Amino acid sequence: MAALLVGLRLRQLGRALLRSPWAIVTMVLGAVGALGLLSLLALAVTGMRAALPDAVPDALVLLGSALVVGWAVGAVLTSTDATLAPERFALLPVPARRLLPGVLLATALGVGGIATACALLLTLIGWSVAIAPLVAAMLVLPLQLLTCVLAGRAVAAVLARTLAGRRARDVVLVIGTVLLICAGLIAQGAIAALTALPDAGTAIGVLAEVLAWTPVGAAWGVPHAIASGSPLVALGQLAIALATAALLAWVWGRDFARRLTAPIVGGGGGRVRSGGWIDRMLPDSPVGAIAARGLRYRMRDPRHLVNVIGVVLLPLILVATNLLVGGDALQAGADDGGAGGMPALLPALAGLVLMSVAQLDTAYDGSALSAHVLAGVSGTTDRAGRALGIAVLYTPLLLLVCVGTIAVMGRWDLLPASLGATLGTAALVVGLGSAISVWMPGQTPAPEQSPFGRGSSGGAQALLGALLMVVAVWTVGLPVLGTAFAAMWLPWLGWVSLGLALGIGALSVWLGIRIGGRALERRWPEVLEQVSREP
Amino acid sequence: MTEPVLALRELTKRFGTKLAVDRLSLDVPHGTMFGLLGPNGAGKTTTLSMATGLLRPDAGTAIVDGADVWADPPAAKAHMGVLPDGVRMFDRLSGAELLRYHGLLRGMPERDVTARADELLAALGLAEAGSTLVVDYSAGMRKKIGLACALIHAPRLLLLDEPFEAVDPISGETIREILRGFVASGGTVVLSSHVMELVESLCDRVAIIAQGRMLATGTLDEVRQGQSLQRRFLDLVGTHALGAESLSWLRSS
Numbered sequence: 008m009a010a011l012l013v014g015l016r017l018r019q020l021g022r023a024l025l026r027s028p029w030a031i032v033t034m035v036l037g038a039v040g041a042l043g044l045l046s047l048l049a050l051a052v053t054g055m056r057a058a059l060p061d062a063v064p065d066a067l068v069l070l071g072s073a074l075v076v077g078w079a080v081g082a083v084l085t086s087t088d089a090t091l092a093p094e095r096f097a098l099l100p101v102p103a104r105r106l107l108p109g110v111l112l113a114t115a116l117g118v119g120g121i122a123t124a125c126a127l128l129l130t131l132i133g134w135s136v137a138i139a140p141l142v143a144a145m146l147v148l149p150l151q152l153l154t155c156v157l158a159g160r161a162v163a164a165v166l167a168r169t170l171a172g173r174r175a176r177d178v179v180l181v182i183g184t185v186l187l188i189c190a191g192l193i194a195q196g197a198i199a200a201l202t203a204l205p206d207a208g209t210a211i212g213v214l215a216e217v218l219a220w221t222p223v224g225a226a227w228g229v230p231h232a233i234a235s236g237s238p239l240v241a242l243g244q245l246a247i248a249l250a251t252a253a254l255l256a257w258v259w260g261r262d263f264a265r266r267l268t269a270p271i272v273g274g275g276g277g278r279v280r281s282g283g284w285i286d287r288m289l290p291d292s293p294v295g296a297i298a299a300r301g302l303r304y305r306m307r308d309p310r311h312l313v314n315v316i317g318v319v320l321l322p323l324i325l326v327a328t329n330l331l332v333g334g335d336a337l338q339a340g341a342d343d344g345g346a347g348g349m350p351a352l353l354p355a356l357a358g359l360v361l362m363s364v365a366q367l368d369t370a371y372d373g374s375a376l377s378a379h380v381l382a383g384v385s386g387t388t389d390r391a392g393r394a395l396g397i398a399v400l401y402t403p404l405l406l407l408v409c410v411g412t413i414a415v416m417g418r419w420d421l422l423p424a425s426l427g428a429t430l431g432t433a434a435l436v437v438g439l440g441s442a443i444s445v446w447m448p449g450q451t452p453a454p455e456q457s458p459f460g461r462g463s464s465g466g467a468q469a470l471l472g473a474l475l476m477v478v479a480v481w482t483v484g485l486p487v488l489g490t491a492f493a494a495m496w497l498p499w500l501g502w503v504s505l506g507l508a509l510g511i512g513a514l515s516v517w518l519g520i521r522i523g524g525r526a527l528e529r530r531w532p533e534v535l536e537q538v539s540r541e542p
Numbered sequence: 543m544t545e546p547v548l549a550l551r552e553l554t555k556r557f558g559t560k561l562a563v564d565r566l567s568l569d570v571p572h573g574t575m576f577g578l579l580g581p582n583g584a585g586k587t588t589t590l591s592m593a594t595g596l597l598r599p600d601a602g603t604a605i606v607d608g609a610d611v612w613a614d615p616p617a618a619k620a621h622m623g624v625l626p627d628g629v630r631m632f633d634r635l636s637g638a639e640l641l642r643y644h645g646l647l648r649g650m651p652e653r654d655v656t657a658r659a660d661e662l663l664a665a666l667g668l669a670e671a672g673s674t675l676v677v678d679y680s681a682g683m684r685k686k687i688g689l690a691c692a693l694i695h696a697p698r699l700l701l702l703d704e705p706f707e708a709v710d711p712i713s714g715e716t717i718r719e720i721l722r723g724f725v726a727s728g729g730t731v732v733l734s735s736h737v738m739e740l741v742e743s744l745c746d747r748v749a750i751i752a753q754g755r756m757l758a759t760g761t762l763d764e765v766r767q768g769q770s771l772q773r774r775f776l777d778l779v780g781t782h783a784l785g786a787e788s789l790s791w792l793r794s795s
Contacts (some may be wrong), residue, residue: 070669148684162736173677206777286642291651291652291655292646292649293644293646293647295646296642296643296646297648299630299645300635300639300643303634303635303639304632304634305676307634309632335699372630372632373630374628374629374630375628375629375630375631375632375633377596377629377630378631378643378644378647378691379647380595380596381594381596381619381621381622381626382626383595383615383616383618383619383620383648384646384647385616397693411544454633454634454677455677472692477603531595531615532595532596532598533598536597537598539629
């Protein structure tokens with residue numbers, strides 16, 4: 008049974024890859040990214056082992072605990088992936104206990120499982136500070152991996168019934184996004200807090216000691232305790248780790264067995280408010296209708312909502328990080344002018360999120376785009392409606408972010424520069440995205456799928472599109488960004504930047520709609536075919 | 543006979559090595575209820591997709607009301623209402639919002655859209671579900687809202703892919719009444735279906751296609767040739783006869 012399920016899983020992964028050459032490019036890029044992260048980890052572990060051999064076990068306990076928590080959170084974020092849901096097996100005359108090992112193994116065979124296994128193998132470098140902890144670490148490594156995978160399954164099992172309703176799922180996804188985007192800030196805050204303590208090393212040591220006794224860190228506590236020469240502690244922590252794994256397995260297994268006979272049926276979300284003001288605000292023409300639909304989707308479809316939150320949060324977080332880390336520099340900058348005003352330009356980074364918003368907008372529709380083709384909507388109308396929908400929502404949001412940033416800095420003389428850089432970048436990106444997506448619509452998670460599931464990166468086409476857009480921002484957008492930057496020293500240049508931004512931005516959007524619209528007119532069926540393919 | 547409202551000429555579509563539609567020609571005269579029949583994989587949906595502008599044919603033309611679907615799409619699409627099968631809808635809109643969206647996309651004035659949307663929702667028994675998101679609709683309700691979207695701009699030609707699938711008997715009767723009234727007033731309907739009895743009771747002309755080729759077309763009686771439509775269909779398409787030995791393990795004793 009296990010072999011059958013693992014084979015099924017491998018075949019599913021294989022098929023997903025062989026569907027198009029872009030999928031292979033995407034996979035290669037994903038693998039390169041994962042390898043990059045893993046080599047970073049390898050470097051960190053090797054470096055630490057050489058420089059601070061005493062601190063290595065502590066750090067590894069923290070890493071292990073983070074992995075377990077990561078799996079638990081990841082399980083919630085990807086909870087809509089039903090490839091191995093118990094309900095799939097409900098019609099088979101096979102008891103749960105015969106299915107469980109195979110399902111667990113198949114779950115571990117994803118990208119996450121393989122990456123975790125590699126990461127755990129790399130930690131062995133760190134444990135090699137002495138022979139005894141290395142042997143202990145090798146022995147508990149399977150237990151560590153098992154704890155990770157089981158933590159994910161058990162959390163998903165506990166929350167499964169709650170998450171069956173569409174609205175609950177949407178809410179969880181939104182909270183997850185906020186957490187994910189803020190993860191860097193939280194980590195930075197935690198590190199800042201730790202280093203602010205009189206003795207940072209001791210604090211990490213204490214934290215590791217505590218975590219090693221908890222279910223999340225116990226499996227890493229074993230080699231940790233061996234390294235510090237206390238076999239009795241190691242034994243106690245091994246007991247906790249084993250008990251944790253057993254408990255997680257029991258929770259997951261019980262839920263699995265129950266769902267075989269009482270499957271969870273996805274629920275709806277009830278009625279919605281009509282939001283008639285959206286329709287009244289926009290013209291009752293095809294362009295207005297497409298814009299209004301875009302606005303509704305940005306509130307109701309978690310895949311779009313995630314981007315809206317990203318546009319607002321990303322710059323705010325960067326500003327906050329800047330304040331947290333370089334608070335003094337900022338203060339100094341505020342005093343004597345010059346490069347210290349840089350945070351004023353950070354809102355322009357919202358353009359990074361807008362790149363995928365603009366380019367993938369068509370792809371998010373999936374085969375529903377056929378409604379536009381059947382109604383004979385012209386390419387220009389389609390492009391204009393989408394651009395209008397994006398502009399109506401994002402312009403006020405970007406204005407707010409700029410004003411907020413400037414208010415925090417107290418440098419009102421830089422407001423025009425901030426607005427110029429931000430609105431200029433955004434408009435440039437939206438125009439380019441409108442045109443690019445006709446040839447490279449990119450790939451998005453299917454509707455009803457998690458925004459973090461397969462295809463959430465937009466695939467290779469989106470990466471190439473983003474590259475093109477970055478190049479354009481640094482060439483076509485250079486006058487805007489250059490003057491905005493120079494406004495640090497000569498604030499009146501901010502007005503020049505804002506003027507240039509409005510001019511270049513408007514031109515970009517107009518050209519994007521024109522060129523993209525004409526091309527779309529010729530390529531409707533081809534674009535429809537590309538976006539109808541689901542990952 | 544006047545000029546056909548829908549004329550397909552030598553339509554051909556190849557997917558990889560598989561010839562999905564093979565030089566298929568078809569005439570649908572004004573004011574007819576036309577049934578498109580064929581086994582699974584016969585090329586019905588592919589043909590309808592090429593006739594409606596969703597899928598570019600490898601060769602051949604599709605003419606609607608004198609306008610070439612692939613040379614002059616706006617003119618051809620203006621008077622066509624389509625219920626496609628197996629494609630998503632903008633399902634994060636409520637039923638009423640989706641109808642309004644389709645109406646406005648067609649360039650209708652707002653007043654007409656609102657009035658017709660209410661009428662359509664009421665007629666199809668969706669008035670209660672008007673403010674529920676389409677994503678939460680059942681399969682039958684989705685078919686009905688899809689049909690309403692195809693009707694909102696009062697087309698002269700309706701192309702419906704499996705319009706009765708998953709629809710309950712009460713709504714099915716409503717849809718039949720709507721379609722009969724539509725044809726009686728001079729409209730034309732092309733629908734695909736697997737249910738022979740339904741086609742026999744509803745359609746006045748039929749076409750049978752299999753493996754992408756047209757096997758028979760004409761009035762219901764011409765195609766039936768005195769047999770039941772079911773019998774005639776099986777004769778034309780060829781039944782897959784079960785040998786005496788096959789599936790013998792399935793017989794319980």
